[in-house]
Amino acid sequence: MRHPPARLSATLIIASVLLLLVLRSLPTNPEPGPEFITVEGGAFMAGNFQVPMRAPDGELTVQWVAQPDQAALAPYPVEVNAFAIMKKEASNTLYDRFLKQTKRPARWQPVKGDGDQAANMPYDEAEAFCIWLGQDNSLDMRLPTEAEWEYAARSRGQPIPWATDNGQWQSGRNLPDQGNDTDKARTGTFPPNPLGIQDMANGLHEWVISDPARDPVHVRIFKGGSDQQASPRNTIPTRGVVFPLSAATINAKPELARLRDHKVGTVYFQNATARCVAPLKSNGPSPVSTTPNTILPPAFDNVTDKPTVKKASG
Numbered sequence: 001m002r003h004p005p006a007r008l009s010a011t012l013i014i015a016s017v018l019l020l021l022v023l024r025s026l027p028t029n030p031e032p033g034p035e036f037i038t039v040e041g042g043a044f045m046a047g048n049f050q051v052p053m054r055a056p057d058g059e060l061t062v063q064w065v066a067q068p069d070q071a072a073l074a075p076y077p078v079e080v081n082a083f084a085i086m087k088k089e090a091s092n093t094l095y096d097r098f099l100k101q102t103k104r105p106a107r108w109q110p111v112k113g114d115g116d117q118a119a120n121m122p123y124d125e126a127e128a129f130c131i132w133l134g135q136d137n138s139l140d141m142r143l144p145t146e147a148e149w150e151y152a153a154r155s156r157g158q159p160i161p162w163a164t165d166n167g168q169w170q171s172g173r174n175l176p177d178q179g180n181d182t183d184k185a186r187t188g189t190f191p192p193n194p195l196g197i198q199d200m201a202n203g204l205h206e207w208v209i210s211d212p213a214r215d216p217v218h219v220r221i222f223k224g225g226s227d228q229q230a231s232p233r234n235t236i237p238t239r240g241v242v243f244p245l246s247a248a249t250i251n252a253k254p255e256l257a258r259l260r261d262h263k264v265g266t267v268y269f270q271n272a273t274a275r276c277v278a279p280l281k282s283n284g285p286s287p288v289s290t291t292p293n294t295i296l297p298p299a300f301d302n303v304t305d306k307p308t309v310k311k312a313s314g
Contacts, residue, residue: 041082044157047073053302072237082280088187095119105258118204123268130276139278155194163200165191201225205272220268
């Protein structure tokens, strides 16, 4: 028995619609997330430390890695449990996905093609971003503590000033050339440190969890280097201290309009990003000694604007 052409067309249309609905209900491949690096636990002396530095004229001196005006903590022993940490800083692509899925306002001044650049976010959004990212990866995620960040940047506590592949600052090779803006803001542009982590000495500053035993409760801390002109001074122990913005400040600045609905006292704005961690259950190898380092590493090139130690006369 033949169906009239009109009935046949209607049947095909209904079947096509049903097939489309079924396909839409099928799980889709998740969008790629960030890569993580596993860091075994251990103990080390966090905070400031000393290394031999070679001045441009070749003179060798032993110097503190961070200078008095850089808010570095005095050396202190700490034990760090194993954790997984994002290989790169959070990108705009990942940040935009977070903002969309959590129904938050869009970020500031997005630029076409900036998806692989580091994402600038206020502290409270960085906290929420890590929680969201953990849920997306079935992990308990958060921002790193300052000690965890330094431990990872120093490749499990080694006495190196910068989180580069060799601990040195070599402009244009393992860190941005200060005279060239090309690819400065892209994540993963330069070689990783020995643990395989990138962007800890360049890109954007990174939010960390402050220690209430060492900092006032109401401040927030950022770590790491940046792509700014003074970034060679941003060694691993250096830190930035940020105070919450007042409602008057937020309301007075048009560029902060997207933050006006945030609870007063929770907005800490800085050109900083997120690098989330997930605690791991692992004993790890023998911990690094917490005894202050007495065997100094090879001399590091002093390329910062620190004052040069003058030779004694006579």
